[in-house]
Amino acid sequence: MSRQDYMNTSVQEPPLDYSFRSIHVLQDLISEDPRTGLRPLRHSRSGKSLTQSLWLNNNVLNELKDFNQVISQLLEHPGNLAWIDLSFNDLTSIDPVLTTFFNLSVLYLHGNSIQRLGEVNKLAILPRLRSLTLHGNPIEEEKGYRQYVLCTLPRITTFDFSGVTKADRTTAEVWKRMNIKHKKIRIKHTLL
Numbered sequence: 241m242s243r244q245d246y247m248n249t250s251v252q253e254p255p256l257d258y259s260f261r262s263i264h265v266l267q268d269l270i271s272e273d274p275r276t277g278l279r280p281l282r283h284s285r286s287g288k289s290l291t292q293s294l295w296l297n298n299n300v301l302n303e304l305k306d307f308n309q310v311i312s313q314l315l316e317h318p319g320n321l322a323w324i325d326l327s328f329n330d331l332t333s334i335d336p337v338l339t340t341f342f343n344l345s346v347l348y349l350h351g352n353s354i355q356r357l358g359e360v361n362k363l364a365i366l367p368r369l370r371s372l373t374l375h376g377n378p379i380e381e382e383k384g385y386r387q388y389v390l391c392t393l394p395r396i397t398t399f400d401f402s403g404v405t406k407a408d409r410t411t412a413e414v415w416k417r418m419n420i421k422h423k424k425i426r427i428k429h430t431l432l
Contacts, residue, residue, distance in 0.1 A: 254279045255293035255323065256314060263299040266310045288316040293323040297348065301326065304335040319343065327351045327373065334359040343368055350400070351376040357385065360392050371398040387415035 257275040261268075274281070274289075282290045294311070304326075311318040321341045328351035338347065344366050350373040357379045363369060372393065379385060389399060390412035397404050 253289075253291040253293070254281055255295045255325075256281065256289045256291050257295040259295045259297045259299070259325070261299055263296065263301060266301070266304065266306050269296075269310050270313060284316040286316065289314055290316050292317075292320050292343070293325075294321060295325040296329070297325045297327040299329050302330040302332065304331075304337050307335065307337045308340070322346065322368075324348070327376075334362050336362055339363065339365050342366065345369060346371040348373045349377070350374060353377065354379050357382045357388055360389050364392055367395070369393060370396055372396050373400050375400040384415055384419060387412040387419075391416040391420070 254277045257277065258269055258272060259275060261272055261275075263269065263272065284290055294315070308318070311321070315321070319341065320343050322343050323346040324338065324341070324344060325346075325348040327348040331349065331352040331354060333354060333356070334349065338344070339362055345368045347363070347366075347369060354374065354377040359379070360374070363372070372389070374380065374385075374389065382388070386399065386408070390396070390404060390408060394409075
């Protein structure tokens with residue numbers, strides 16, 4: 241199968257689903273069988289999955305150590321991952337490894353333990369990210385949570401399972417002007 245054929249078909253492939261497996265460390269994925277769905281996963285000649293979706297939700301992961309190495313053993317084209325579901329785990333931060341998947345368009349991180357709103361900044365490098373969930377994390381309680389995320393990630397169209405409207409964008413821009421100081425002002429004050 242050519243790379244172009246793969247790109248055209250794998251978006252419709254079922255996910256590689258390791259949800260609800262009580263996985264503590266990513267290395268456990270190697271010995272664990274993924275869940276089976278209505279449609280079977282297709283595999284390459286080397287036995288690796290031909291999908292762009294990885295579901296690791298409802299486990300007990302608290303870090304993503306060895307993520308690239310493990311995923312490379314499971315997926316034929318790990319760089320083409322478009323959907324990663326890490327919801328309902330014990331993650332306390334957004335691991336930078338997630339920012340290496342430039343085709344990522346859907347990222348579910350809801351129901352974790354992410355505490356710093358600034359963690360969202362890491363995701364700004366992802367050019368195709370369109371859908372993000374973060375609700376159910378301690379950062380949701382931060383003042384200006386939704387506006388901060390929308391300002392930081394202006395390309396997302398769905399946030400916490402809600403569509404991002406033009407009014408949301410306008411509110412986020414007003415919030416940004418009122419709450420985020422510009423670098424010029426900071427420089428001016430440091431020179432005084």
